[in-house]
Amino acid sequence: MSATRVLTGIPASPGIVVGRARVVSDFGDLQATFRLLYTDRERQAEVRRFKEAVEQAQADLSRLRDRVAAEFPEHTHLLELHLLILTDQMLHDEPLRLIREENLNAEWALHRAYERVRELFSRIEDPYIRGRIQDVESVYRRLMGILIGQSPRRLIPTGDKVILVARDLSPAETTQMAGSGVVGFITERGGRTSHTAILAQSFEIPAVVGVDNAIKEIAPGEELILDGLSGRIILNPDQGVLERYRRRQAEFAAFREEVTTNAAEPATTPDGFATRVMANIELPEEVHLVGRYGADGVGLYRTEFLFLRLRHLPTEEELFEDYRKVVASLAPRLVTIRTLDIGGDKFLHRNDYVPEMNPALGLRAIRFCLRERDIFRRQLRAILRASAYGRVRVMFPLISSVQEVREAKALIEEVKGELRREGHPFDEEMPVGAMIEVPAAVTLCQMLAPEVDFFSIGTNDLIQYALAIDRGNKQVAAMYQPLHPAVLRMVLQVVTAAGVSGVPVAMCGEMAGDPLHLPILLGLGVAELSMNPLAIPVIKRVIRSITLAEAQAMASRVLEMVSVEEINDFANLFLKERFPEIYRFGSALAGI
Ligand code: PEP
Ligand code: MG
Helix, strand or coil, X not given: CCCCEEEECEEEECCEEEEEEEEECCCCCCCCCCCECCCHHHHHHHHHHHHHHHHHHHHHHHHHHHHHHHHCXXXXXXXXXXXXXXXXXXXXXXXXXXXXXXXXXXXXXXXXHHHHHHHHHHCCCCHHHHHCHHHHHHHHHHHHHHHCCCCCCCCCCCCCCEEEEECCCCHHHHHCCCCCCEEEEEECCCCCCCHHHHHHHHHCCCEEECCCCHHHHCCCXXXXXEECCCCEEEECCCHHHHHHHHHHHHHHHHHHHHHHHCCCCCCECCCCCECEEEEEECCHHHHHHHHHCCCCEEEEEECHHHHHHHCCCCCHHHHHHHXXXXXXXXXXXXXXXECCCCECCECCCCCCCXXXXXXXXXXXXXHHHHHCHXXXXXXXXXXXXXXXXXXXXXXXXXXXXXHHHHHHHHHHHHHHHHHHHHCCCCCCCCCEEEEECCHHHHHCHHHHHHHCCEEEECHHHHHHHHHCCCCCCHHHHHHCCCCCHHHHXXXXXXXXXXXXXXXXXXXXXXXXXXXXXXXXXXXXXXXXXXXXXXXXXXXXXXXXHCCHHHHHHHHHHHHHCCCHHHHHHHHHHHHHHHCHHHHHHHHHHHCC
């Protein structure tokens, strides 16, 4: 019997499961044959064969979509996307042209067309858009499989307690797992923001992604523990380890159920300090999580994901529909729509895009929008129009001067005039806010305050810009410290300046969703927190259990400490002693 081994990856969906590995091989044998066509008859036959393959793929995908629609209607868009790719110019028209004009057989024509798409994608800087080649690849494999007479790989096995291990899983494949015997999955590729990870969370299937050599290391049928909280995979565990994890699994399930049961209760401290706990969302599909995890509304809707997903500039109608859906389904809860935060690490695929040496310091967010005013106006029109369907407020990312806020507000006024003339209803009083995520904005808070209705501190960026630590760079990840004394002072500075002007302050960076940071943030006076929906029940539990007075005393002590290590130790000790179950599980939930 082989020894217990441990692999690690990125925790993509929380939970612990024990099962047997089913290693899903790639289509290593999906080899396209090459054949030249000499006659019109041959060409026509290949065109027919290709079109029939497309029709069959369409029929298969439509069936799958209908099945998914019955249980998870919000996830059918991924299958819709694959249906669209099937008829896309690059993967549909181009192979037909190659058959007709370059006398290639269907398989080779498809292969050539796909290689070209792959080459185009590989040159895209933005990892998110580049990652969408997975969808194209999945459609390519489906079509090629049909052409060479091999059916798509069957993922969903009979039997239960199966943990899938694959190089990669397409979103379409992931949708097949809902309601199947698959209890978890492991992939070599993927990141936290991939569609596959988002779906895993929605289906509540624990997952670990980005595991190097998973296929080589894990033997088919091998028993393993998948810990989606820590990102650990324990292969061939012995009895002792199994028992320990089974206990952890049961405890986590009980913990999660218990905190979620009370999720809807208000987040007020025992001494009557009422806070608002909101959800961060990236896509309209996540709206159901807002209610399930007891959010008071949406504190950050990152709108750039729709732009990235569509891979074309959305029309005003597409944007409006997207926002209207979110706003109407959550009404009367408040929805905070953040205007486009493109640039930095997220790019639109634009022909005139200029690579930047330091994109995080480049033409990003509000700077991009004030330069590309047509795109900005289109989004502002859509947001205002959606405001007629519920409660909406808008906020601008990466503000670093008063002038930027004024220019953006002037555009809102212009757009309002247009909408009035066109007879579109909208909320005349829609609140406007500034994100505080650049040190300059912290310094200017007092001057920014009269310009806006609220502030929202974006700690993900504020930490990176304040400490000069790239938030996406593994090399310096350990120095990315939310409890750094400089960061805490900045938060205090914002809260104090805003308090003088009576402007409410929210926080929507990941820091807000970690129970380790919460008492200190409360003590500093942050009364609205927005976070990953899964983190909400835990955060509300902590708020309901500590008094504001206690939190303030903690904040005062921490402000006297000069080293981040000291502050971290202090915060950890508090959580460990006061909330032992949260200490064990809570940060893992928040970290996803
Ligand atoms: C932030 O910077 O904290 C934030 C919430 O915005 P994003 O993570 O989208 O940059
Ligand atoms: Mg930000």
